[in-house]
Amino acid sequence: MTEKAAGDAVRINDFVIKLANVNGTGSASANSLLMKAFFRMGIPVMGKNYFPSNIQGLPTWYEVRVSGDGYTAHNNRVDLFVAMNAQTYEQDMAEVVPGGYLLYDDTWPREKMFDRDDITLIGVPLAKMCNETFSGVRARILMKNVAYVGALAALLDIDLEVIRGLLNDIFASKDALIASNLQAIELGHGYVREHYPCPLPLRVEPSDKTSGHILIDGNTAAGLGCVYAGATVGAWYPITPSTSLMDSFKGFCHRHRIDEDTGEKRFCIVQAEDELAAIGIVLGAGWAGARAFTPTSGPGISLMSEFIGYGYFAEIPAVIFDVQRVGPSTGMPTRTQQGDIAMCAYASHGDTKHVVLFPANPEECFYFSVAAFDLAERLQTPVFVLSDLDIGMNDWMCPELKWDDSYKPDRGKVLTAEQLEEMAYFHRYTDVDGDGICARSLPGVHPTGAFFTRGSGHNKRGDYTENSEEYAEVMDRLARKSETAATLVPEPLVTRNSGARHAIISVGSCDDAVREALDIFEQRDIPLNYLRVRGFPFVESIADFIRAHERVFVVEMNRDGQLRNLLIAELGVEPSRLVSVLEYSGMPLAASLVVEAIDGTLAEGVAA
Amino acid sequence: MTEKAAGDAVRINDFVIKLANVNGTGSASANSLLMKAFFRMGIPVMGKNYFPSNIQGLPTWYEVRVSGDGYTAHNNRVDLFVAMNAQTYEQDMAEVVPGGYLLYDDTWPREKMFDRDDITLIGVPLAKMCNETFSGVRARILMKNVAYVGALAALLDIDLEVIRGLLNDIFASKDALIASNLQAIELGHGYVREHYPCPLPLRVEPSDKTSGHILIDGNTAAGLGCVYAGATVGAWYPITPSTSLMDSFKGFCHRHRIDEDTGEKRFCIVQAEDELAAIGIVLGAGWAGARAFTPTSGPGISLMSEFIGYGYFAEIPAVIFDVQRVGPSTGMPTRTQQGDIAMCAYASHGDTKHVVLFPANPEECFYFSVAAFDLAERLQTPVFVLSDLDIGMNDWMCPELKWDDSYKPDRGKVLTAEQLEEMAYFHRYTDVDGDGICARSLPGVHPTGAFFTRGSGHNKRGDYTENSEEYAEVMDRLARKSETAATLVPEPLVTRNSGARHAIISVGSCDDAVREALDIFEQRDIPLNYLRVRGFPFVESIADFIRAHERVFVVEMNRDGQLRNLLIAELGVEPSRLVSVLEYSGMPLAASLVVEAIDGTLAEGVAA
Amino acid sequence: MTYVQKPRPALAWEKTNSLGLTRRDYEGSLSTLCAGCGHDSITAAIVKAFFELEVPPHQVVKISGIGCSSKTPAYFLRTAHGFNSVHGRMPSIATGANAANSDLVCVGVSGDGDSLSIGLGQFAHAVRRNMNMLYIIENNGVYGLTKGQFSASADVGSKAKKGEVNQQSPIDPMLLTLSLGASFVARSFSGDKAQLVPLIKAGIRHKGFALIDVMSPCVTFNDHEDSTKSYSYMRRYHHPAVQADFIAPAATIQASGGEHGEAIPVQLHDGSRIMLRKAAPDYDPTDRAAAFEYIERHQRRGEVVTGLLYINEQRSSMHDLAGTVNSPLTEMAYEKLSPGSKTLADIQKAYR
Amino acid sequence: MTYVQKPRPALAWEKTNSLGLTRRDYEGSLSTLCAGCGHDSITAAIVKAFFELEVPPHQVVKISGIGCSSKTPAYFLRTAHGFNSVHGRMPSIATGANAANSDLVCVGVSGDGDSLSIGLGQFAHAVRRNMNMLYIIENNGVYGLTKGQFSASADVGSKAKKGEVNQQSPIDPMLLTLSLGASFVARSFSGDKAQLVPLIKAGIRHKGFALIDVMSPCVTFNDHEDSTKSYSYMRRYHHPAVQADFIAPAATIQASGGEHGEAIPVQLHDGSRIMLRKAAPDYDPTDRAAAFEYIERHQRRGEVVTGLLYINEQRSSMHDLAGTVNSPLTEMAYEKLSPGSKTLADIQKAYR
């Protein structure tokens, strides 16, 4: 190995590793082992999986960013490539920064092919070593992955003790597995130590920046949120990237919601025949008084549209998780995007407006899923939690989740049997206190509470109507309810920098990249303010924020500037003030894209 | 009968009759007879049916406006009420203007109940006379309706010859039917002439303002348009108020598309199992090379959302008629609204933008349905024709439809077998001329044309991709195609009045009322300009029009100002300039609502 | 505590049940259907069945899709919650309501359009789940509410009012649900209340999915000469194969063979029984394939086989299969649902 | 004029058919499925069947939904148009394509999730319309592409890879489509190409809806010990009831009773024939109810009955029922579609 240009600049706790694998070969656990090792060493870390919509045999990549400064957004720079897939050698090599490294399995040497002279090639005979050491096809394939983690440990100075600890935790008491994994680690580690100068200038040092944190994906956190919110009915139809949300709920329920004595389940999960049924089940359960939810992705929302309008008009609580993937249509099911913002805000025919929460990370997935159930019952309406593949399926570093045991679900205005007993009559859609929300009754509770729920025209008593005034009265109240909703959804988060003339507005998983970009601008003495939208309908203060700045960059991940359109239409702000910064390629947002786009616009501004 | 205050002011060819009936009693044909009689006398006339979502036994109303000046919008004023439904006597009576008239069946006298002293009561013993004259329950009920037409003929001075002519045409050679109907007409006519001074000050005089015109409903005209456009495949699932569109297509096809020799049909209509299937059938047929369409209403579009996104992304021609009814959800299926504008513009998850045509009357329904097929094939995308219940189901006075026999369907860029034979390869999604539209090939034509259509990520060659750049390239081209679409959809219609500082923008069936309002303002020396949007994506000239006015009133029929939102988001115009004027009660728009709303805003403007 | 409906003072001539309620207490608002519509007779049968079964109305939920038939839940059990959902999606709403609160007595009312066209998928999957509900199809061979188009149950050769002849073979809810493994498959005729009322009672008490397909003529669009769904056709070709008497838990069996063969008792989960009397001696309502064969054979002759055509009390219902707790999930205290802060901390140890 | 595929120069050892095409000309792009996936064997059988039937590939359309199975149309007939639609909606796309151009040979490929869950309604209605197509369900009892959840065809007691046991009774496509009046009902096993290829040929030539439910093990998620959809289970319980040989129009019948009973010829619309050889002597593939009974009986024993289980060549297909013109509507000249200006003027006389 000869170190190539710039390769000798030492970079501690600040680099990106990308790993290329073939899917279905078990690389995911090795890559996650790697990521966790950094985390346990106390170094902030990000890991993102770029996998194909396929089960076995196609290229898949994993990006690990190690950042002592805590930057955990996607970054287009690759310092070290672990190229385990011969199909993609060429494109993988092209991605490495000058001065970077490429590790590959030189059981079959390819020195000719890896012809860049500005990167350092690190050959490790992984297959050869594993074939010699392990028996069984599957084991050999799996161990190759573990072995490159060992090699990386040597190259990057990862603490082997940490890896040992991880393996102990992962395989619990399965000693044989622990032993063979350790053996594989040592194969890679030993070989590299023997053949290459270790560690590289690129390396890690223990730190203390991850204590009080966990590594968790958003779907797991959201599923856990549903458990803590007291959800009892979950209905779903599998769809990437939302499937693991229900897996999470199911798993936690199996561990924490089964009666120890009787084995009875305190939850009911229905795998529906499709998304139309899933939302129907949720509405039926919500109407009957359970907290019910469904996780899905874009195509599912399209299919649920008719029922979503029903939920809005008949005022039934429901929680819908849309873990967004790339649209339109089937699109790229294993890539990320924020392309469903507009749809969720106004889903279904006729005049509708829905409550949407926008978590930016797994931590918010947890808290917002609890909030979503409270809001759904308080507002008696479907509530969307709009996450995305990046948040939902990748492990993010988050502060530990906290729970306040004094929490009580907000059931909203639900009449008890006692209250109904006192009432001479019950009118379902009469708003007595002006907040646009009426009292509701649950079936089976009291005869006085009976009413006929319908998606057809109804008046404030709940009777069928085709009368213009009665219909309009209900519609106007629903509009009033939206105003109430704006005051109840999670408020925007605002970060101010003194002297800022311009600002950024963003949403969801863009947050990490935007905050990194803000720091970059600050270092360059261009202070920007930042507002992150977390709920819809928008609260008026967002308009004030916009009006207080010359230019507002709306950073989002779709082609058509859906958040920007929504801001303009809903808040009446001047469109010319709002400049779109868009990433819609399916990759997570990188700070560099934000910086370049804003630089471009500001330069124009100067020129003009 | 004693004429009441203001009742003696003679009003010729300028009044509104409203008729209250029980549905399922055959009143529709009598009311249509009445309307046609005015029309054949050469007087511009409007007729609107306000019927319940029910088959038999509930109240239903019909409004007939006679206007020598050609105003055919809904009008809240009722000069003469024909109250045939005892259930609604009270509310019907309340609607009559002071000085107006109320005709009712005084077989069962109700003088006490009709206690308004500012209107004139006209009792006619319709049931009694018909029971004495006709036999059979059904005949007696039907003839009562015809008899009140006779009574009205006497009161309003309708030419009996015209009525005779109509009956001859309607019942063709069924002499017995003609005779009994005439008998009923004469019963009513004779009784009224005998008992009341005829005609009333409210009356008609022959005119010549309907020559070159027809009375037709929009669904019939649209169905006819599909026949002339050369559509061969129609798929649908029944839903009010779109059902009669397919009835029309079917009827005309049965008369004009069946091979005289073989009896074979040159069309294929599939009554689908639901709307998801209907749009699937249309996409399958369009992909295979047929002109295919589906008529539906709001709930149908919600259900079609997933497939609509597919059509956008895979670029398949389709024509979708959305005959709008009142939403959200089931809403009021027999009332009118423009509540699906936003949904149709952006239907489905992910970034999409659709082509939408907005006919304002049955004449445009005909021409726009032809245009829709041309655009769908030219642009290779689903095209919406957004009509509404008022246009679709009511008879409107329109200029005769014309057809240019030199018309050739614009099939767009479809490769012939000969062209494919010359090609070494075929790449489905490559744009060679920059208009965003690529050449397509049809199945069964030539092996070189084969490609794999998919809703998942694809590159410009048509191959599957998960590559960011390739995906984005296709999405960017689709955005370019939208720009091309803006130049091809029907251009906005602009009416200018010299000295106008403010303007109105409106859409669809609002047109009649808006034009009436413009005249009212002009008479009051407040000139307003007027732009009627007829296609989406919007052409840039609409923005220019908006910027050229101080205030632009956006008149539309929904609660949330959907057209206004679309204008702001798409054209980047300043929101504060655009003032919403909204009617969303389910009734057609009346000029008075527009005038009052604009007056209100302009007064504010003066005050401020 | 549970609340019950306060009996209205019953009129002298009104019979009351053990809850002190009269039959009128089981009625709903006035029907707005066409005079003579078959659906109204089914409504009346439902009222009678619930009154006689003595079910507290507010413990019932009435769920429907869209159509004339789907309007009818407004016309019975005024003091029960109703849910008029969207077209073809009643089964999913019912599934959700049942998932949330298994104590509710769930009655679904649908039409042939609602269940066999747009709703076929949901219908079939509700059968598969065997969720505990009574599911009534008010079958008239047409889409009544949209004015008379053929539905998927229209028979080949049946003529529409405007003359069109149906060409497509019908989807028969009996054969269909037998193929899907349904546990309670019955057919009746709106004009035969004596047959229908006990079937409704048995369907309510059956633990699982109970389907009753009721031929229910549409007088406005499908009651003419060449219709196979008219009153006159049904009166002629309605072919009862098995009569079912419903016997409440306490009652003693009126064991009478009847005219046609011996009576077979079927024990239901709550202790009530159904006495099956075979009208057709060769018919076995517990043999799925035989039922299929019998119905199909008679169908080819234009006969509409009615009665409790198949029953299987062994199949477990949705909640039993899922192992859900026995009491309604809606009544579960939050404390029993939240694992609490300590557990949350524990859980997170695995995420480091 | 019609264009045909230009034969590639065939390699010496390659067999060509009468169009001069080799088997390779009927292949598609490389499969991206898991090594050993049953679906790939079905792809191979389709290639073989089309090659031997000598169908010009570009006159075929290949339509599918979403799933691993639905990806496979990319892997055969490279020079045919393909349409990978949305999940569960292949039947409607096929209906539209067939409505537009009745000359196209339409092959639909779907999965058990695609057809029996989300797509059940469309599937059933395509059967009802009896539209002219070959419909293949590649049935593995799971949702392969979303990583192994149970599908509606999973058998009771079948165990998932992660240990969960399926409790719900399966929807069996054979029983289901028999109940719907399907005209061609067949089942096979991806591992039995000798049985499968002639069935595919017969299905292509059958005028109407031809269903072949092919048991197709998912090696990644459902090929383990306690699965009833695994290779080993199928090898053991695959129970051929009727073998079908396909005979092209010109060929003479190889009338051989075979080991199991006599051969019954079935004449297809285009002159070709199917020779049915009954493996089970008591089986009658033209008796709908008997087929139902046989399949159901064996199913209860865990046996998977395969073969051409039911055929009815008398039922008319969609276009025949509709009376559509015989040639493709897509080829109809515009002049034959537009009534012209004079007629328009005439029509409008009624609108005054």
Ligand SMILES: Cc1ncc(C[n+]2csc(CCOP(=O)(O)OP(=O)(O)O)c2C)c(N)n1
């Ligand atoms: C999504 C949707 N599509 C179509 C309709 C229109 N529609 C209302 S009822 C109905 C059919 C009803 O037929 P059926 O279920 O047989 O009930 P019936 O009126 O005959 O009792 C249709 C098509 C609708 N309401 N919603």
Ligand SMILES: Cc1ncc(C[n+]2csc(CCOP(=O)(O)OP(=O)(O)O)c2C)c(N)n1
């Ligand atoms: C509307 C929608 N919902 C869910 C999905 C996710 N999805 C893709 S394939 C699939 C199931 C496929 O199962 P099956 O049809 O049996 O095919 P297999 O992969 O087993 O061959 C699902 C649920 C989707 N693509 N679209």
Ligand code: SF4
């Ligand atoms: S239209 Fe038919 S189904 Fe509807 S209410 Fe009237 S008779 Fe009954």
Ligand code: SF4
């Ligand atoms: S996951 Fe299963 S069905 Fe999908 S390709 Fe792999 S083996 Fe085949």
Ligand SMILES: [Mg+2]
């Ligand atoms: Mg019906």
Ligand SMILES: [Mg+2]
């Ligand atoms: Mg499958």
